[in-house]
Amino acid sequence: MTTIVGVIGGxxxxxxxxxxxxxxxxEIRVLAENDGMSxxxxxxxxxxxxxxxxxxxxxxxxxxxxxxxxxxxQEILRELVARGIAVHPGPDALLYAQDKLLMRQKxxxxxxxxxxxxxxxxxxxxxxxxxxxxxRAVVKTARGGYDGKGVRVxxxxxxVDDWFMALAEDANGGALLVEELxxxxxxxxxxxxxxxxxxxxxxxxxxxxQQNGVCAEVIAPAPHSSGKLAEVxxxxxxxxxxxxGVTGVMAVELFETTDERLLINExxxxxxxxxxxxxxxxxxxxxxxxxxxxxxxxxxGTAARDAWSVMVNILGGPTTGSLVERYPGAFQAYPSVKVHxxxxxxxxxxxxxxxxxGGDDLDDVVYQARATAAFFQD
Amino acid sequence: MTTIVGVIGGxxxxxxxxxxxxxxxxEIRVLAENDGMSxxxxxxxxxxxxxxxxxxxxxxxxxxxxxxxxxxxQEILRELVARGIAVHPGPDALLYAQDKLLMRQKxxxxxxxxxxxxxxxxxxxxxxxxxxxxxRAVVKTARGGYDGKGVRVxxxxxxVDDWFMALAEDANGGALLVEELxxxxxxxxxxxxxxxxxxxxxxxxxxxxQQNGVCAEVIAPAPHSSGKLAEVxxxxxxxxxxxxGVTGVMAVELFETTDERLLINExxxxxxxxxxxxxxxxxxxxxxxxxxxxxxxxxxGTAARDAWSVMVNILGGPTTGSLVERYPGAFQAYPSVKVHxxxxxxxxxxxxxxxxxGGDDLDDVVYQARATAAFFQD
Numbered sequence: 001m002t003t004i005v006g007v008i009g010g011x012x013x014x015x016x017x018x019x020x021x022x023x024x025x026x027e028i029r030v031l032a033e034n035d036g037m038s039x040x041x042x043x044x045x046x047x048x049x050x051x052x053x054x055x056x057x058x059x060x061x062x063x064x065x066x067x068x069x070x071x072x073x074q075e076i077l078r079e080l081v082a083r084g085i086a087v088h089p090g091p092d093a094l095l096y097a098q099d100k101l102l103m104r105q106k107x108x109x110x111x112x113x114x115x116x117x118x119x120x121x122x123x124x125x126x127x128x129x130x131x132x133x134x135x136r137a138v139v140k141t142a143r144g145g146y147d148g149k150g151v152r153v154x155x156x157x158x159x160v161d162d163w164f165m166a167l168a169e170d171a172n173g174g175a176l177l178v179e180e181l182x183x184x185x186x187x188x189x190x191x192x193x194x195x196x197x198x199x200x201x202x203x204x205x206x207x208x209x210q211q212n213g214v215c216a217e218v219i220a221p222a223p224h225s226s227g228k229l230a231e232v233x234x235x236x237x238x239x240x241x242x243x244x245g246v247t248g249v250m251a252v253e254l255f256e257t258t259d260e261r262l263l264i265n266e267x268x269x270x271x272x273x274x275x276x277x278x279x280x281x282x283x284x285x286x287x288x289x290x291x292x293x294x295x296x297x298x299x300x301g302t303a304a305r306d307a308w309s310v311m312v313n314i315l316g317g318p319t320t321g322s323l324v325e326r327y328p329g330a331f332q333a334y335p336s337v338k339v340h341x342x343x344x345x346x347x348x349x350x351x352x353x354x355x356x357x358g359g360d361d362l363d364d365v366v367y368q369a370r371a372t373a374a375f376f377q378d
Numbered sequence: 379m380t381t382i383v384g385v386i387g388g389x390x391x392x393x394x395x396x397x398x399x400x401x402x403x404x405e406i407r408v409l410a411e412n413d414g415m416s417x418x419x420x421x422x423x424x425x426x427x428x429x430x431x432x433x434x435x436x437x438x439x440x441x442x443x444x445x446x447x448x449x450x451x452q453e454i455l456r457e458l459v460a461r462g463i464a465v466h467p468g469p470d471a472l473l474y475a476q477d478k479l480l481m482r483q484k485x486x487x488x489x490x491x492x493x494x495x496x497x498x499x500x501x502x503x504x505x506x507x508x509x510x511x512x513x514r515a516v517v518k519t520a521r522g523g524y525d526g527k528g529v530r531v532x533x534x535x536x537x538v539d540d541w542f543m544a545l546a547e548d549a550n551g552g553a554l555l556v557e558e559l560x561x562x563x564x565x566x567x568x569x570x571x572x573x574x575x576x577x578x579x580x581x582x583x584x585x586x587x588q589q590n591g592v593c594a595e596v597i598a599p600a601p602h603s604s605g606k607l608a609e610v611x612x613x614x615x616x617x618x619x620x621x622x623g624v625t626g627v628m629a630v631e632l633f634e635t636t637d638e639r640l641l642i643n644e645x646x647x648x649x650x651x652x653x654x655x656x657x658x659x660x661x662x663x664x665x666x667x668x669x670x671x672x673x674x675x676x677x678x679g680t681a682a683r684d685a686w687s688v689m690v691n692i693l694g695g696p697t698t699g700s701l702v703e704r705y706p707g708a709f710q711a712y713p714s715v716k717v718h719x720x721x722x723x724x725x726x727x728x729x730x731x732x733x734x735x736g737g738d739d740l741d742d743v744v745y746q747a748r749a750t751a752a753f754f755q756d
Binding site: 002003015016018019020022023024025026041042279283284292297298299300301303305322323324327328331332335336338339340341342343353 | 380400419678
């Protein structure tokens with residue numbers, strides 16, 4: 001009897017669950033959006049995750065459904081649950097990853113630290129929020145944003161007229177989320193995993209470096225995070241996971257403010273770019289942990305294996321040729337840096353892979369990771 | 379353009395190449411002996427590796443041919459090479475893994491330390507060897523032995539009459555290998571990797587513990603192996619790899635004698651049970667290294683990640699149910715021990731998985747590894 005995990009979505013997150021599944025002797029089946037995606041090796045088939053019949057047919061072949069992304073519609077998720085199919089994370093939790101307004105409201109209700117925010121439906125409400133917050137703010141679409149998309153820094157009430165127009169034309173109505181522009185010194189991320197029966201584990205809090213709204217580098221653990229800062233970050237993520245009932249891996253993106261507070265920025269209810277370092281740098285990778293969690297198995301150790309791990313994304317990739325063609329140079333120069341290649345065609349800005357270096361000297365580890373990644377970018 | 383490695387043989391060694399291939403974005407295709415084997419996820423198809431047409435058709439779809447085992451006939455290997463197909467390790471090297479008499483002769487010619495040995499064709503020759511070596515010896519069939527099969531400790535010249543009879547009936551003739559019964563304190567294994575262009579790297583020498591002729595435990599590095607012992611073991615393995623022209627990963631099994639010598643016992647020209655610890659305990663696993671080597675890519679770092687790594691095989695598995703059914707207990711008790719499940723049905727004596735523990739305190743690491751493995755055996 002083989003245990004089978006079904007993953008909806010065929011991107012690199014599904015792909016990186018494959019090695020963990022192979023090691024544990026768990027079968028993984030992927031419902032991919034298209035042929036030739038990152039997780040092709042484990043592809044069960046290609047189908048539209050917005051089509052109930054497609055998702056149901058897939059679900060019948062597996063023991064638990066989980067996700068490469070958070071975009072499966074609520075009505076489909078709820079129908080799966082109604083039919084007794086194990087879905088992790090479940091629809092109640094995913095709701096907050098799908099809708100930033102609901103997420104902000106829920107976190108506020110839970111008493112968790114978030115930036116000041118408001119729900120706005122028109123220019124007047126935005127103008128009022130701007131007036132109350134020094135004339136600048138961040139506006140986000142409630143749905144559909146990722147990697148910096150659907151996020152705009154504004155200083156005029158008319159800066160998001162196009163979004164208000166789109167809402168007005170949307171039969172479902174809706175609203176935008178406006179938030180104070182947080183005065184932060186850096187961004188952190190706290191990765192946790194929670195299993196249905198309640199156990200939660202946390203990895204060390206990490207520092208994330210964003211470029212153009214996309215995660216570029218992660219340092220694990222976050223420098224200067226020993227003691228209270230790490231405790232607070234973990235406590236916030238645990239409260240979120242329990243408060244929302246998340247199952248599987250969840251990343252909480254945090255701002256560390258100039259006045260030493262941590263505020264929740266975004267949530268991701270799945271393995272997350274900020275946790276890729278764990279594949280090489282922690283006792284249990286976030287992908288193995290996600291499989292353990294969604295199968296309600298006891299969770300694995302989350303200790304760091306090196307004093308410092310640094311992950312650098314390969315964004316875009318080479319303008320000519322494949323990543324593999326760059327292996328001779330990169331491997332020769334940096335034999336101990338681990339290279340992860342998502343099997344995607346290079347394209348400007350696309351996440352096509354990442355590298356992770358580890359060691360005792362942070363400056364050297366940062367240098368090795370960046371220098372290795374540079375072999376894969378022109 | 380995807381780089382494709384073709385693996386002949388669908389056992390657990392092929393299976394454990396899959397995670398490494400996924401991480402590196404290298405496609406792996408397996409020619410399996412049967413349906414439902416360990417490496418099924420990457421199966422290209424099922425076919426007989428002794429059938430030239432089958433192997434040629436497979437080889438045409440890949441960039442390099444390598445192996446899960448050493449049993450592909452020489453005439454097929456040589457035909458592949460004659461057609462310009464990259465085969466690693468090549469037939470000249472594999473010859474010595476396929477025939478223990480040729481291996482012993484070659485190692486003797488290279489001046490490397492081996493037990494005293496002789497080629498014997500009849501009872502009289504065995505009697506003479508026994509008389510010269512204290513009345514006891516080890517007799518091995520030249521071909522076909524593994525995991526203790528084809529190996530017999532003898533004290534009478536008639537103890538292998540069945541094997542002599544089989545040779546007499548074999549149209550190809552042949553002979554047996556007889557060796558002195560080495561007075562050893564323990565067994566070691568030295569894992570190295572060599573790429574076609576010549577680079578060689580070595581992992582730390584390990585201690586192996588055999589039970590009934592099958593590897594049961596591996597301690598990495600071998601206790602009391604710092605300094606000269608490690609140097610000698612590495613020098614022997616490097617000399618073997620260069621002398622025989624091995625490409626890919628090779629394990630040299632060694633006896634450490636009571637008079638402090640190292641003698642070569644067996645060679646394995648592929649990833650080897652004695653190197654499984656490297657998946658969790660070294661910067662580069664033997665499976666990633668094998669892929670790098672057969673693709674002639676620069677080799678990865680071989681440092682140990684923990685002071686001690688201990689691997690314990692899961693032999694046989696539970697008498698009822700699957701390995702996965704034992705995960706709740708094992709994971710709860712030992713959250714940081716890594717479990718590897720080969721996806722094979724339990725059967726007495728069969729290698730169905732292994733576990734690896736790591737840490738600073740050898741006693742504790744041994745205990746954790748053994749205790750975790752015990753969850754999977756009745």
